[in-house]
Amino acid sequence: MxxxxxxxxxxxxxxxxxxxxxxxxxxxxxxxxxxxxxxxxxxxxxxxxxxxxxxxxxxxxxxxxxxxxxxxxxxxxxxxxxxxxxxxxxxxxxxxxxxxxxxxxxxxxxxxxxxxxxxxxxAGLVAAAAIYREKAGQWQEARALWSRLSQVLRGPRGAGGAAPERGMRNADAYHAALAQFNLARCAKQCNDAGQARDAIVAAVRLLEEAADHFESVGQRERAFDCFQVLVQIGREGGMFENILEGYVNCIRILREDHLKYFALQYFEDALSVAKEHKEYSAAATLAREAAEYARALSLHSASTYYTTVQAELWHDVAVQQIERGGPPEIAENALLAAIVSLGELGQFVRVGALYEELSRMDLEPVRKAHYARAAGRYAGVRDEMLNAAQLPSHLRQDNHVTEVWHLDLVEWEQQGSAAEACADLLLNPALPDLIRRKALLTRLTAFAVEPVPTSGAIMSDGPSDAAATNARVRLCEQLSQLQMYAVLSPLERLFTRPERQVRVAVMTAMQSLFFKRSFVTVRAGLTDPDPAVVEHAARAVESLYFPHAFDPLARIVRESSQAPIRAAALRALAHVDSREAAEFLLGILEHGAPIDRHATLEGLKRTRGARFVELARASITSSPPDVQHALREILRARGIAA
Structure with a gap:
């Protein structure tokens, strides 16, 4: 060398x-x-x-x-x-x-x-300029820039030529929401409470609209971003209802995508915020749901921990109601909920103490007498030993909030420029040298096909001769080698090119980019009028299997009318080792078309996931004869006795 x-x-x-x-x-x-x-x-x-x-x-x-x-x-x-x-x-x-x-x-x-x-x-890059102004502490200047961008996104012709706000595209609604949130942040720094309040109200409404759209088209990861911003809006504005709405929906999406440890961490974060705001009833409900979820995952010590937290929080609800002079019946119900939780754990000494507490409350004499008798029945009992612990440290993952309110607006403003996306990577000192070197080379390639940016202009398509086409194909290859989320936007723009070679190169690049967003471009490739592009898109589908790829893969199976495409998605699903994927594939074996059953059978014979094996063993005796035969064939292919 x-x-x-x-x-x-x-x-x-x-x-x-x-x-x-x-x-x-x-x-x-x-x-x-x-x-x-x-x-x-x-x-x-x-x-x-x-x-x-x-x-x-x-x-x-x-x-x-x-x-x-x-x-x-x-x-x-x-x-x-x-x-x-x-x-x-x-x-x-x-x-x-x-x-x-x-x-x-x-x-x-x-x-x-x-x-x-x-x-x-x-340069006409308003979002990037505003972010730098914020970093410099120039909040008034940043506020003016965010206000200008908000007007562009919500005005008579929004980004991309959209209609006014009521009819704007949902992607524009998302970016408009981010601009409004940034405007609110800067207005708060400038002590303009009125403008901050108005911007927050607009941001929340637009985020909810965008999240609904993203979920309806199967882009749950984009909806997740919406709800993360909603959490941040609540945190900065001190509005617990926004925090709760954001966390509840983040947890729902994480559970649906089988990111179980992330989901439990978000449960804990939500619990912490609820307790900070003294919203003990909401916190207790979250603790109960966390306990049930951990139990379903066989994380029994974590489930026990959340159940004990739930009991403590219901007691806090009762104390809070008494201190506020609320109806004693509310405090009574809260203590009874705590008793149920502790009873499940065999904490009988504490159950007796709570019944004693109930007997001293300002309730009807009959009920007080009943609780006194109940407290007496627990005299001399012992608590069972508890194995309670939070999620172990080795199962925890970094779930810091990404500043999408900045990053996604910068991406939108860059208009899919590979040169600009690579500049961000190249100048990021936190990235390894290997990534920064590849970003350098990719940016140099991008210069050959991307025009020099001019102030505020829409990025043109650039040259279209044979040399430029070859350079774009090379650019797709280099972008895929970076294997970073930031390269998806440039590849999405490259896919809009008319040249077959470029669109094929984009589909080839997608095979190594394991992000849910990759499926947006791949699904577009599946409906391309060029058969070569469709073929490479199907290859990408078969390559894109990872734990939270179930939803887009299953959607392709349900919606595609082409058997080869469904077969590619089914073979990919066979590699997704989750209960949901296993049940989906078993359903195909039972009720799918013959060609789909064959693709599923062959895919499952070549994989090693444990979830389908568990399901096959549990359902083999109750399945129809042809399905029993298929399940035994799969188990034999894996060297497992049927």
């Missing part, structure tokens, strides 16, 4: 010495594809590459390489940051030759976010 690096580097040096910078750049980019080499070796390739690009007059490409080099220098502590033209390695001359958006990114990387905001505003 080192010999190869030295060869191409020397070849590039000789070409540059002759003034042939095109050949020099080609040689260096060829070896730069070896993204696994050490950082020192990689930098030794990029330095002459940046020099050749600068001498050729390709300012955007040269500056892009400088971004990587500067990040490398910073991470290795080779220089101290002294400004744009100092230790961070940026060439001021290049900055005068690149678009405003590139200058903005460079200034932000250098730490001057206020200047970055001004440059983004010059």
């Amino acid at each position: 080192l010999d190869e690096i030295h060869y191409y580097r020397e070849r590039a040096r000789q070409a540059a010495a002759r003034g042939n910078y095109d050949d020099a750049i080609l040689a260096l980019i060829t070896i730069a594809q070896q993204t696994q080499i050490s950082e020192n070796e990689y930098v030794s390739i990029l330095r002459p590459l940046e020099a050749a690009m600068s001498k050729r007059g390709d300012a955007r490409s040269a500056l892009t390489v400088q971004w990587y080099l500067s990040q490398s220098e910073r991470s290795q502590s080779e220089r101290s940051g002294r400004g744009i033209d100092g230790g961070l390695g940026y060439d001021l001359r290049l900055l005068q030759e690149v678009p405003h958006v590139d200058r903005a990114r460079t200034m932000a990387a250098a730490g001057d976010v206020a200047a970055a905001g001004r440059e983004m505003e010059e």
Whole structure:
């Protein structure tokens, strides 16, 4: 490998010495594809590459390489940051030759976010400018920008040429909601309570509208984003009803997608917030549902823990009602609910204490006497041992809230630009060097097919000759290698191209992008008029199996009229090891068309998931003879005795 690096580097040096910078750049980019080499070796390739690009007059490409080099220098502590033209390695001359958006990114990387905001505003990128203004603490300027964007999204012609707000597209409703939320945040910082309140009301209504639409078209992950924003709106505005609505729906979606540990973590977060707001009745209800859910997952210690929490919260409800002077019957019912919870756990000493507490309440004498007798029956009893624990740390996952109110508006504003999406990845120091290197190379490819951005303009389609088509195919390949959520928007835009090769390349790229959103483009590919695109889309369907892919895969089976497409989805479902997928496939074996039953049978014979085996063993004796035969065939293929 080192010999190869030295060869191409020397070849590039000789070409540059002759003034042939095109050949020099080609040689260096060829070896730069070896993204696994050490950082020192990689930098030794990029330095002459940046020099050749600068001498050729390709300012955007040269500056892009400088971004990587500067990040490398910073991470290795080779220089101290002294400004744009100092230790961070940026060439001021290049900055005068690149678009405003590139200058903005460079200034932000250098730490001057206020200047970055001004440059983004010059570029016509209002959302990005507002975010930089927020980071600079310039809340009045940010508020003005969010207000302007809100008017664009809700005005007489919204984004994408939508009609006024009442008839706007649901994607526009989502982006309008995010803009309203950002406006409310900034108005609050500017002590404008009236504007903040009005913006919050608009944001909540638009979020609910967008969430309904996303769920109706099977994009639950986008609905989840809506509800996460709703939680954040409630947190920042102190409105518990919004927090509760957001959390309840987030939990519902996580449960439907079988993300069980995430769901339990969201239960705990919701419980914590409810207790902070002293909404003990809502918290107790959440604890009961968490206990039932954990029990269904056979997480018995967690179920016990949530049941004890439920009992404590019902007691808190009773105390709260008494302190508020509420009807004693409400406190009575709360204590009885606590008794039921503790009784389930065998905590009889505490049950007796609660009955004693009931006997002292301001109730009818008959009921007080009844509770006193009940308390007496628990004299001298013992509590059963409890095995109660929260969700273990090794099962917990990072569920921090992503700032979609910023990120999704930036994505919308970038209009599917691969160059801009890759710039975000390249300049993110938290990402591994491997990802940032691939983002660098992908951005350089994107420059060949994406026009230079101009202020506030809709991104044009760019060149359409054979060389551009080949570059777009290569771009699809490079985007797929990044395997990041951020590449989906550029691929979605590329799929709108008329060239068959490009649309096929997009479908090929989707095979390695395991996100529910990938199915949006894949489903479009399944209905493409070109059979080659449909064929590659079906291959993507068969490749996209992961725990929460059940819903989009099952939807394809139910809706597609083409047997090969249904077969691809069924084979993918055979790899989804969940109870829901197992029951769906068993239903196909029992009631599906012969061709679907065959695809299901062959798919299940080649997988190793345990859920279907459990279901097969439980239902084999009660199944029709032909289904029994199929189940035995599947079990034998897996080496399991029927």
